[in-house]
Amino acid sequence: MIVDFSIAPVGTGESLSAYVAEVFKIIEKSGLPYKHHSMGTNIEGDWDEVMAVIKACRDRMLEQANRISISIKIDDRKGVTDGLALKVAAAKAKMS
Amino acid sequence: MIVDFSIAPVGTGESLSAYVAEVFKIIEKSGLPYKHHSMGTNIEGDWDEVMAVIKACRDRMLEQANRISISIKIDDRKGVTDGLALKVAAAKAKMS
Amino acid sequence: MIVDFSIAPVGTGESLSAYVAEVFKIIEKSGLPYKHHSMGTNIEGDWDEVMAVIKACRDRMLEQANRISISIKIDDRKGVTDGLALKVAAAKAKMS
Amino acid sequence: MIVDFSIAPVGTGESLSAYVAEVFKIIEKSGLPYKHHSMGTNIEGDWDEVMAVIKACRDRMLEQANRISISIKIDDRKGVTDGLALKVAAAKAKMS
Numbered sequence: 119m120i121v122d123f124s125i126a127p128v129g130t131g132e133s134l135s136a137y138v139a140e141v142f143k144i145i146e147k148s149g150l151p152y153k154h155h156s157m158g159t160n161i162e163g164d165w166d167e168v169m170a171v172i173k174a175c176r177d178r179m180l181e182q183a184n185r186i187s188i189s190i191k192i193d194d195r196k197g198v199t200d201g202l203a204l205k206v207a208a209a210k211a212k213m214s
Numbered sequence: 215m216i217v218d219f220s221i222a223p224v225g226t227g228e229s230l231s232a233y234v235a236e237v238f239k240i241i242e243k244s245g246l247p248y249k250h251h252s253m254g255t256n257i258e259g260d261w262d263e264v265m266a267v268i269k270a271c272r273d274r275m276l277e278q279a280n281r282i283s284i285s286i287k288i289d290d291r292k293g294v295t296d297g298l299a300l301k302v303a304a305a306k307a308k309m310s
Numbered sequence: 311m312i313v314d315f316s317i318a319p320v321g322t323g324e325s326l327s328a329y330v331a332e333v334f335k336i337i338e339k340s341g342l343p344y345k346h347h348s349m350g351t352n353i354e355g356d357w358d359e360v361m362a363v364i365k366a367c368r369d370r371m372l373e374q375a376n377r378i379s380i381s382i383k384i385d386d387r388k389g390v391t392d393g394l395a396l397k398v399a400a401a402k403a404k405m406s
Numbered sequence: 407m408i409v410d411f412s413i414a415p416v417g418t419g420e421s422l423s424a425y426v427a428e429v430f431k432i433i434e435k436s437g438l439p440y441k442h443h444s445m446g447t448n449i450e451g452d453w454d455e456v457m458a459v460i461k462a463c464r465d466r467m468l469e470q471a472n473r474i475s476i477s478i479k480i481d482d483r484k485g486v487t488d489g490l491a492l493k494v495a496a497a498k499a500k501m502s
Contacts, residue, residue, distance in 0.1 A: 253383055302346045307331075386476065
């Protein structure tokens with residue numbers, strides 16, 4: 119499945135990049151295919167794999183903040199294992 | 215933590231209520247505090263408790279559909295255990 | 311269409327209820343059918359009507375905070391005009 | 407402001423790329439800075455500019471489908487006008 123997620127501390131200040139950097143490190147170490155964008159990160163893997171990464175990001179952020187906000191969007195399609203690379207390309211191919 | 219989530223099959227037809235009914239049954243059996251609204255369900259519990267319920271809903275829906283879409287929003291605040299009942303009330307109390 | 315939305319300031323502190331109260335007042339004054347839940351508010355109306363309310367909430371919050379975060383989810387179905395009242399009921403009716 | 411959004415028809419079939427292609431065309435013609443990812447599109451602009459693009463995508467999709475689902479996430483920060491290029495870079499710079 120492909121998962122898009124974002125996580126942020128609530129009330130720690132206006133700049134979030136130092137917190138996001140911690141999350142980026144955890145995602146990188148996970149070994150799962152991922153891609154950051156300006157509003158979140160796409161990760162691909164099985165339910166348990168991806169959710170373990172998001173939980174690790176949450177556990178880390180709760181060490182730095184008393185309240186956090188998480189947003190997760192999932193596209194779960196049987197038999198698709200390389201969606202991260204192919205989804206945008208599939209739509210672009212149909213644009214002409 | 216308080217979790218708002220919605221889950222829907224992709225491509226099975228325009229009406230979703232029969233699928234949502236299956237999800238409602240799983241949520242009810244979980245024993246966790248919850249509240250349905252027109253665009254999703256609020257559930258309160260620990261990470262593992264709530265995520266187990268959402269995974270069960272997903273597993274059930276993947277028996278009925280080849281592709282599903284899930285949306286999850288989390289408010290995780292240390293020391294808050296009755297947020298489902300109190301959050302709207304706290305804001306309403308400050309409206310005057 | 312039915313819209314679920316939430317709005318929060320970034321970096322103003324851990325408690326958000328005073329900000330949410332301002333938003334509740336704007337929603338109430340709009341005259342559109344709405345329902346608050348612990349993670350957001352459902353509103354029903356035409357695109358322009360609902361988006362004008364959300365923009366007014368955003369404009370108000372930008373008077374109080376330098377950075378804000380908004381989340382919007384829309385279910386837009388032709389011919390449905392009382393979805394706010396009927397969606398949960400339709401799924402519940404199929405639970406037995 | 408930076409906006410992440412996705413839009414999909416409900417009940418038209420399992421493959422969505424032909425619908426997404428129509429949306430991509432509208433986004434491209436808008437002239438606003440944007441970036442597609444596997445779960446949505448980031449766009450940057452003023453409220454009215456960005457919302458007009460999303461509304462145009464919605465109007466187009468309602469010509470092709472009777473029911474559609476839209477998800478929008480907004481990061482609105484005063485004084486930031488090049489967030490699309492800078493946000494990921496700012497977090498990456500803090501990773502070491």
